[in-house]
Amino acid sequence: MSGPNTEYDPVQVTPLGEAEVARMREDALTAIAQATDLAALKQARADHTGDRSPLALANREIGALPPQARQETGQRVGQARGAVSQALAQRQQVLEAEHEERSLVADTVDVTLPWDRQAPGARHPITTTSERLMDVFVAMGWEIAEGPVVEAEWLNFDALNLGADHPARTMQDTFWTEPAENAVVLRTHTSPVQARTMLTRTPPIYVVCPGRVFRTDPFDATHSPMFHQIEGLVVDEGISMAHLRGSLDHMLAALFGEGIRTRFRPSYFPFTEPSAEMDMVCFVCRGEEPAVETCRTCRGEGWIELGGCGVVNPRVLTACGIDSERYSGFAFGFGIDRMAMFRHDAADLRDMFEGDVRFSSAFGSEV
Structure with a gap:
């Protein structure tokens, strides 16, 4: 009977290292901060929290690690994903407020303008x-x-x-x-x-x-x-x-x-x-x-x-x-x-x- 894997090659889990996870987190936060409208933010959300995003793929690799490495790596990846989610929610609020403000300005009707016609009614x-x-x-x-x-x-x-x-x-x-x-x-x-x-x-x-x-x-x-x-x-x-x-x-x-x-x-x-x-x-x-x-x-x-x-x-x-x-x-x-x-x-x-x-x-x- 084979025993648990107590030895692993750290080179094989470099994507889950502290520096690499931090890089993924910073890339995501940068993309979110640079989103100038809701459409760009939607794309950033898909790129950095979707199923094929770097952090999502890194999270899947945790299960393949030996037991003594899973807890530390899991906390590291989980904290990074939580920071990205929090940044998305905050940026969403800011962009929605800006969008609403722009809409109010664009849709404003100047009721003081002169008019020369009245929309006709209709008999039911x-x-x-x-x-x-x-x-x-x-x-x-x-x-x-x-x-x-x-x-x-x-x-x-x-x-x-x-x-x-x-x-x-x-x-x-x-x-x-x-x-x-x-x-x-x-x-x-x-x-x-x-x-x-x-x-x-x-x-x-x-x-x-x-x-x-x-x-x-x-x-x-x-x-x-x-x-x-x-x-x-x-x-x-x-x-x-x-x-x-x-x-x-x-x-x-x-x-x-x-x-x-x-x-x-x-x-x-x-x-x-x-x-x-x-x-x-x-x-x-x-x-x-x-x-x-x-x-x-x-x-x-x-x-x-x-x-x-x-x-x-x-x-x-x-x-x-x-x-x-x-x-x-x-x-x-x-x-x-x-x-x-x-x-x-x-x-x-x-x-x-x-x-x-x-x-x-x-x-x-x-x-």
Whole structure:
């Protein structure tokens, strides 16, 4: 059995000698001191503390030394590396401060200089889309109706045939104000405006109700806890689903151009019976092959979902004091934000609410 190596040739470990380690340390400190900017300091850091730097290579050689030489050599190399690290940190602080000072001087704006122009603002795409929609219905003889965003529970739910155990009333769907016994919510749709209209007017009623609504949705590319809706209500004698279909087809043609086909899919809403989900054919690919397969707007479906609609439930008419035996009506509700995204091919709903004028400017100054 071989014994420990107690003899070694000092010539073979000359790179780990006191003079050589001191030279490596001084070279590193000199390079750090001569760094005049952060880029030069970064290069000095890589040259003198990186894996292939002289001190790093010297540190690897310590393990090959005999036991009696390792402690002294390890302390020597460790002290040198510590001094280099400390010098780097101090020089980093100095250069960062100088860089910040230079940036403040270079970026300073002389607010006393004369100016002859003002950057133009921009109308928000949700605003222009909402106004265009309202113009369509006003041209048809309808009226604009508005109401408060903080609404009574009865108007937001009960008057619209949403029972006490309806899941929309839970904290997971609705923002309730405090104290809870006041039964006041942030409206979850603009339908309370329809209820207020029926309570204060006598038929015939033709109103469209735009506005902000609130639900406890996540804030992501397609959802927001605050968004915008436009709802319509007609109450008159002899109103049917045919009148609903014709009104919505006219609205979509005005917004997306002629030739937009639509379809109804059976659905359920407490305040309408019968109820339907309305889709329109994709206004980009028109649902035709082969364009539909690669269409980003409809994602290959050929159809785009818009929102819910239907014939007003007689219970809603009765709750609002209207004779359901004599009058009938229809109602619909669509998301303005969603329609603006379709109209302008916007991919992320969050861009609509960040308030950046550069985003709004891209959509022009439509009036």
